[in-house]
Amino acid sequence: MTARLHPTATAEVGRDALSGPVLLPEQVESWRERGFALVDGVLPGDLVERLVREADAVFPAEGSPEAERWHDFGSGGRMAFPSACEALNEATLHPRLLAAVQQLLSLAPAELRLSQADLWPKYGRARREGGDRDNDDQRIHVDYPNHTLTHPPVWSRPEAVEVLLYLSDWNRCGGATRVVAREGPDDPAYAWPITATPGVGDLEWVNDRERAEAYLESAAPEVARFRRELLYAREAEAVFGVGTTLFYRHDTWHRGTPLRSGSRRLALNLTFRAAASEWISTLQAGWAWAMYRPGRPMEHLLARASVEQRCVLGFPAPGHPYWTPETLAAVAARYGPLGMDLAPYESAGSA
Ligand SMILES: O=C(O)CCC(=O)C(=O)O
């Protein structure tokens, strides 16, 4: 029987305003040492409810023919940041979430960047039609190969936080993410570098678990054995309710598992990286590419955002050399009519 991990509550459950740390020291420690933290109450319940309601209307219903054909990951642009769904934008840049990420990476807001924000569904399907790429029963993997151009630095120097915000209840839909907790610096499952996964080196990328393991059994039997004995044998399922957040890392072994037949699981997938780690790709179009939409929601979002939220989108922080009297005046000319207050950039920037 697979072990179960249950979420623990944050320091200030349901608090909207940010005052002090969001994660408890043991949650930070769990992420830093074991590779993940499973947490309830990061985002306010009413925001989560709005997000669920809006996402519900965007994706095929449970049991629909379209759901049966949905076998890949991603929203296909239907619910990616910046979105027509305000709740998605609010959740992505919520001060409590940013505070939690800062705690995990020990970075200031100006040193964080958003590199993924996409909400997608997963369906419990009767058949697996996706072949090697079917996303239902994933092979155990780490996420770094399709997030970074390099390899994550040594364990003690993480440069990104991955977030799965679950918007469905595991009791209804099943489909828990399974994770392998790292057990100290000598854990053989986390021996470095991390390469025993399809899609790295000369191993082809295969998503479906059965197909991936069959492929590895013939292409690299020692890799298949490592995975069987050290990864699958130790995986535990992260049990979630609506609003539970799984914080994990690019170097955490984990996988998605099949949902209960006929059900749907919605989850918001986010990644925040250290600003300095430019080799971690932004997995969506650059945020400026969303400008000019009718009503110009992205322009308004940026004008309304806090200095910290703007930093996370790559807008220059107060004190950045970008800010000169000329650029201050020019950016004020662009966004002033939308209500952006440039005072924080003036005081620190025009020296
Ligand atoms: O859906 C899940 O539970 C995990 C998904 C995942 O690990 C991935 O798509 O890389």
Ligand SMILES: [Fe+2]
């Ligand atoms: Fe993954």
